[in-house]
């Protein structure tokens with residue numbers, strides 16, 4: 001299976017290359033099979049429509065990229081980003097860290113749904129200027145950690161222009177100063193908004209599972225991330241593994257592909273086992289660490305959180 005995956009990546013590496021290349025590096029006769037991805041640190045990009053868009057950023061003193069900000073991302077959807085972001089926030093809070101969980105999935109936000117929260121206000125109210133980020137943060141549990149909810153299905157939110165995205169990045173960087181960790185639950189893939197959100201993060205945790213598609217999509221995401229920000233601190237979390245040993249095998253498949261095609265590979269942040277308690281906790285709209293604190297997945301997330309605290 002692992003060799004098949006490596007072969008699959010090899011077969012797709014040319015496609016991946018084209019996907020990741022700017023038009024400048026593409027051969028003139030190379031057809032545009034995929035939309036070009038602009039390889040630059042989006043946290044510092046410019047808005048061509050409005051040259052003053054970054055004014056606030058340029059005058060601000062807080063760095064836009066902070067190690068306090070940890071983005072949870074994945075090459076494909078449904079790998080467990082939202083569940084993991086919640087559980088990681090909870091695990092860090094149990095280690096007496098002051099945590100803000102921010103729903104950065106601007107298309108299909110569902111942190112509030114998974115936690116059974118009913119936010120009166122959310123990120124949309126911040127972006128329309130009606131409330132500040134601080135105002136819309138809700139406390140989860142007995143003041144365990146703070147949550148800023150997103151909002152699903154709003155066209156303008158999913159298409160937020162560069163100016164507003166830059167301003168949001170600025171707000172996140174400033175807000176992160178008040179917390180030990182800000183966890184960003186991002187949307188799937190390597191689209192513009194995800195790249196912007198991960199551009200603020202000092203650490204990016206890329207979730208992967210054993211599906212060959214997940215491994216290939218993660219490889220493509222890494223190629224984009226490493227090309228845009230070569231010094232990015234990207235770490236891999238293998239989720240829903242049949243066992244810890246299987247999880248390491250999945251990581252090894254990705255590592256070999258990255259070493260072979262990119263010349264470097266991100267370290268492993270940890271492995272989380274497949275655990276039926278996870279969908280059960282989601283059905284109960286509660287954090288896994290509240291309802292099944294001794295479950296396999298809860299234990300694995302706590303190991304990852306402990307390592308993160310030591311290494312961020």
Ligand SMILES: Nc1ncnc2c1ncn2[C@@H]1O[C@H](COP(=O)(O)OP(=O)(O)OP(=O)(O)O)[C@@H](O)[C@H]1O
Pocket residue numbers: 074076077078079080081082083084105108187188239240241272273274275276278279280282297
């Ligand atoms: N370790 C695990 N064991 C069992 N099931 C899991 C595990 N991790 C995630 N799942 C299941 O995967 C599904 C998707 O989880 P989640 O919604 O967190 O993914 P996502 O990556 O945020 O999805 P999207 O891309 O749609 O935002 C959930 O139904 C959850 O129960």
Ligand SMILES: [Mg+2]
Pocket residue numbers: 081082083105110
């Ligand atoms: Mg999600």
